[in-house]
Amino acid sequence: MTPAAPGWTAVCAVDDIPPLGARRVARPQGMPVAVFRTADDRVFALLDRCPHKGGPLSQGIVHGDAVACPLHNWTIALVDGNARAPDEGCTPAFACRVHDGQVWLDAQELATKALDLPAPVAGPCRQQASCA
Secondary structure (H helix, E strand, C coil), rough: CCCCCCCCCEEHHHHHCCCCCCEEHHHHHHHEEEEECCCCCEEEEEECCCCCCCHHHHCEEECCCCCEECEEEECEECCCEEECCCCCCCCCCCCEEECCCCEEEEEEEHHHHCCCCCCCCCCHHCCCCCCC
């Protein structure tokens, strides 16, 4: 099966992702997916949510095969979404392929994976009833 076959969705060109950076992919339901590019042009996809406090991993710094969460500097492996010791936790990883310069994500995973995880709420809104 080639990535362009049914079941895969093109989300961007590899060149749309800065080296050592990320791009967010919105989904109809659920939180966005972050697509990362390493210095050696490998591409990975994780839910754009740190397992610690829900920080936006797409805004973190990519180093090697990991990303540092911008909120509390947790290191999350790009391969599987696992936090590196001494931290513990995991963010969902998404199947990702590159074909002819395009980044492809598994369409079924985009539609169904991690829809039940609550979106993070920042700041004092956590305790205010008026913030929905």
